[in-house]
Amino acid sequence: MSGKKATTHWNSLDRLRAFGDVIVVEERFVKDGNIWSSAGVSAGMDMMLAFIADFAGEETAGIVQFATEYYPSTKSYGGFDKNPKAPAYLKQRV
Incomplete structure (x- = not known):
């Protein structure tokens, strides 16, 4: 991973x-060459859809998204934005 995002x-x-x-980049997911990394479970789902779109096309990624009923909400709960980390x-998002 030397020199990779x-x-x-x-x-x-x-x-x-x-x-x-x-x-280190503070993003939900990042692709650097053939290296993909994500920031957690739901971010991993976003990353996997991007990965599928990258390798198999947007339509295929859409089929997977529809089949898994994964539609990320824009609603955020709590005061996470106040956490110093x-x-x-x-x-x-706030």
């Missing part, structure tokens, strides 16, 4: 940064 769950970003040679992409 990567992300992980917000609570583990500091551990990923500790590797030193990884370019919350990455930028979470704070933007």
